[in-house]
Amino acid sequence: MTRALLLVLAACACRETVDHTDPIAMDDPFRHDRASGDELARIEAAAAYSEAHGGRAFMVLRGDTVVYEAGQNGYDLTEPHHLFSGTKSFSCAAWAVLQRDGLLAAEDDVRAILPGLSADAAGLTVDQVLHLTSGVKQDFWGLTRDGLLVEQRIADKGQRAIELPFVHRPGEVFGYGSADYFLFGEIVQARAGRDALQVLEDDVFAPIGLRTAGWQHDPVGNPMLPYGAWTTAGEWLKYGALVRDDGMFMGERVLPAGALHGCLEGSEANPAYGRTFWLNRDVDRDVALVAEHRLEPEGPLLWNDGPADLVAAAGHQDQRLYIVPSLDLVVARLSDGDRKFRDAELLELLLATP
Template sequence: MNKLTYVILILVTSFLSCSTDDAITKEESNNNATYFPPLNSNSWETTAISDLDWNENHVQPLLDFLEEKNTKSFIILHHGKIALEAYFNNHDDSKLWYWASAGKTLTTTVSGIAQEEGLINLDNKVSEYLGTGWTSATLDQENLITCKHLLSMTSGLDDSLGDDVSPENLQYLANAGSRWAYHNVYVKMQDIISTTSNQNWSDYFNSKLRDKIGMTGQWINLGSLSVYWSNTRSMARFGLLIAAQGTWEDAQIISPEFLTEAANTSQNINKSYGYLWWLNGKDSYHLPQSQLEFNGKLIPNAPNDMYAALGKNDQKIYIIPSKDLVIIRMGEAADGDNFALSSFDNDLWEKLNAVIE
């Protein structure tokens, strides 16, 4: 082989090698890219569990457990694609179910959007937007309460007086920021956004969040609270938006900086609570209707980086960045009635780990 032929062979080999490497890199990139379902269609791409190298032998035990525990619907998204979707107990993909307090995170997200639009500042006091007298506290006590205190459950208002959020039911118990207590006063953020946007809450929510990601559903008033109802895939769409750091395809719906702030410890009392998001992997946590501090992780069997929207009677949105997963559960209470966290969370994660690990 002469020298010229050798040089040409080396160049061709290098070119082919680079081209192959580029193709593999591009294929891997495409496989890992987040998929977003179309806005005006019920179609949704799927991915096979066998292609994910998950343990298929443990899928049926997981489904049996879910059905036994009064589940109505269950979805696992991987990179946005549906890896598992199941319906139980006379439910199906078109039927609506309530989000309960898992829907608190909808209020968080819309609050972030309103702040980006300059309508509100979460550091400002609530009375700047609603006027004074929105509580029964003194003016000095009331003026301590900021929007962030509403989103972090640290308003200092008495949480033992029921769901009503009229002024006579919002009574001072401690200075804002000094006490964590699960309280429905967070819905005042909806009033703030309605006031500052000159729209009713539902209209602003629909135009700024729901319609932009193809969700369906509606807010239904139950007494003094407005609770969101939707099909399961709409809940999955919202979880996907959050997991994608606020993007939907090429659109930035909510800033990633705000979502990072919302999904991290929001105060120094309950380390496992952000802005209406529950956080795993911390060394202690508080629970609704209790002032006790419990040592350890919120859900020991779940990944440390998981954060969750948790609603009454086991409505769940789990987001796990390290595994590119969004997991949805809707249904009746798995066991007894509960406000957010229950033993079902840890038991479910034991079953999930058998499948995905």
């Protein structure tokens, strides 16, 4: 856990936070057929590791079949959970929708869309915003910590992001945080005439039947794209299947071919972060990452021996959505967090073969 996240927990402990906990009944189009043999043994070992490290739900989808599902530590699979930064990766799908509709391109000039940005943002592209290489100064207290509270002090977080200074030239430095996601929300609103959550609900969630229990907003109504979603492991699994299958869901085309897999490409500044997803790529560890102690100290970031196409949506307290297209696999994990959790240890139990 980073020092910043420890600080947010301490700060939120003395002010009420938002919860969305109405149950979501299990309902999906997948077959449910429990794994067997060696596959089941591997999954059960990974699930046991998850449970021993604060796990609350663990589900595995192979193809169109749920081969393992379990609530853990007294948690019911119908209970929604805060995805925290696992929310970030939904923005990839909103981006795919706007591309499809001809409303946004990777190289579009962001200052032409958001003229209130600093002159230091000259040359900034949509692609750099999605890769978190915009160069904008992150505002942890105003855009992240404040957004978790019932009584927020920053009413319009989109405008707050627009007013932030730029501390690096666009494209040169990776900077993890919320600012780029609020900028992306403003870009979507400007180009689509509706907010990014509405885009997701209409064009992504509805076609695949994905339900959330709620989504945090700021006081003026901006959805918290960096960390706002509450849902279950089973619902998150649906999104993983859509990404794994590059915009197909249960044999039906939802988003254009290439759009979602295009989000699984890193940048020069950080080859291990795509357009909103963490990638199993090597990266100079001088790059400012997040939750470093949970990641591999060198080599491919998620698991040194893992598939090259292994990617993850990752949130505070070890929320994880692992996707491996080459293995036709999606794994959803919800958790209360544990400082001893390591992605590589879980993935080795799940995927390693004798």
